[in-house]
Amino acid sequence: MKSINKSTILNVIRLQGPVSRAEIAKVTRLTPPTVTNIVGELLRDGWVVECELGESTGGRKPILLNINHGAFNVVGVYAGVKTIRVLSADLAGNTGDEQLLAVPSRPTVKTYTDLLTGAVGSVVDRIRGKGIPLLGIGVGMHGLVDPREGVSRFAPNLAFTDLPLRSILEEKFNVSVEVENDVRARAVGESWFGHGRGADPFICVHVGTGVGAGMMYEGRLLHGPSFTAGELGHTVIDPAGPVCGCGNRGCLEAFVSGPATLERARRRLAAGEPSLLRSRVGADGEQLSGPDLTAAAAEGDRLAVEELAETGRCLGIALANLINLLNPRKIILSGGMIAAGAFVLNPLRRTVEERVLSTPAKEVSIVVSELGERAGVIGAFTLVLQKWFEPQQE
Numbered sequence: 001m002k003s004i005n006k007s008t009i010l011n012v013i014r015l016q017g018p019v020s021r022a023e024i025a026k027v028t029r030l031t032p033p034t035v036t037n038i039v040g041e042l043l044r045d046g047w048v049v050e051c052e053l054g055e056s057t058g059g060r061k062p063i064l065l066n067i068n069h070g071a072f073n074v075v076g077v078y079a080g081v082k083t084i085r086v087l088s089a090d091l092a093g094n095t096g097d098e099q100l101l102a103v104p105s106r107p108t109v110k111t112y113t114d115l116l117t118g119a120v121g122s123v124v125d126r127i128r129g130k131g132i133p134l135l136g137i138g139v140g141m142h143g144l145v146d147p148r149e150g151v152s153r154f155a156p157n158l159a160f161t162d163l164p165l166r167s168i169l170e171e172k173f174n175v176s177v178e179v180e181n182d183v184r185a186r187a188v189g190e191s192w193f194g195h196g197r198g199a200d201p202f203i204c205v206h207v208g209t210g211v212g213a214g215m216m217y218e219g220r221l222l223h224g225p226s227f228t229a230g231e232l233g234h235t236v237i238d239p240a241g242p243v244c245g246c247g248n249r250g251c252l253e254a255f256v257s258g259p260a261t262l263e264r265a266r267r268r269l270a271a272g273e274p275s276l277l278r279s280r281v282g283a284d285g286e287q288l289s290g291p292d293l294t295a296a297a298a299e300g301d302r303l304a305v306e307e308l309a310e311t312g313r314c315l316g317i318a319l320a321n322l323i324n325l326l327n328p329r330k331i332i333l334s335g336g337m338i339a340a341g342a343f344v345l346n347p348l349r350r351t352v353e354e355r356v357l358s359t360p361a362k363e364v365s366i367v368v369s370e371l372g373e374r375a376g377v378i379g380a381f382t383l384v385l386q387k388w389f390e391p392q393q394e
Helices: 002-016 023-027 031-044 109-129 165-173 182-193 258-270 290-298 302-326 341-356 360-364 372-389
Strands: 049-052 062-068 073-081 083-090 094-100 134-143 144-146 149-157 158-162 176-182 202-207 212-219 330-334 365-368
Touching: 002 023, 002 031, 002 062, 002 372, 023 031, 023 062, 031 049, 073 109, 073 372, 083 109, 083 372, 094 109, 109 134, 109 158, 109 165, 134 165, 134 182, 134 372, 144 176, 149 165, 149 302, 165 176, 176 372, 182 202, 182 212, 182 330, 182 372, 202 302, 258 290, 258 302, 290 302, 290 341, 302 330, 302 341, 302 360, 341 365
Parallel strands: 073 134, 134 176, 202 330, 330 365
Antiparallel strands: 049 062, 073 083, 083 094, 144 149, 149 158, 202 212
């Protein structure tokens, strides 16, 4: 109970600081002596600082408290298929040291974990070299993740199963480690530093190599009993559609992911359709990339425009289903396919408008994440901040 009270007080100071002890007691409904004792411990341990005097209500001016943002650091890790990104931050989310590594094609588990621990070690060494205490490490990993055990159960695009990320990193660096699905971690990051602030409930949807969603309701991530909530990419939008990597037919991911969109364009190129892309990436389109497709669309290339629009329409169908089912206030989009901008977003929004019931349509907004390419790693270090400021009660 004391630990929960301490986190509750910390979070009030984080959200409302500078704030007085009396105001903390009022907001938390804790007794003034309890607040005074816990604040004394937080001051002693360096979590908070006394910063200024507040307005008097008749007696002495109260001393105000604020978070001592630079007292501790956290580390976030985006454990991706193509890249590993590691980033440090202080208690306010101000970012510091960063490490970015490319992941080779089809790495072994050892190769991947060596890259991961090496990148984390580089950032951790710099933090400790400055004499700053490290609170913990957060990891966002694609695929099926068990956050309670800190294990990547199945990373389909890396072909890894039961990778014990928490135990590997805790043994190596002797700090607590939080492990979460990468898109769910993004949702936590958005709730602190992005479009998710004040937007509960909201859904993050990431569209890249794969497709996933992270859903926040009343400040909590939705996991489900098997920690698979949010597998939007494997909801079916056409039973007669193409075979998905999961083995089912017609999954959303088989229509809107980066690889799926590029494969449709390649088939049309191979069939001989005219396109600016033919002279740039060859008749078979083997070297075609997402930026190539977007650049061609910007020049008015019909094939590119049509394929990006098809991705937008299919994603719009899925989002309309989400809105009708879950009634969120906001949907936050990210990922390589969303980077195509209006070529995907305009048909997406038109499709949503056509298919969403009028009542939930009035409540929801669809926006693009402002956290950029660091969204995954920001979400990862926010997992650690959340543990200290917003402990999730079972």
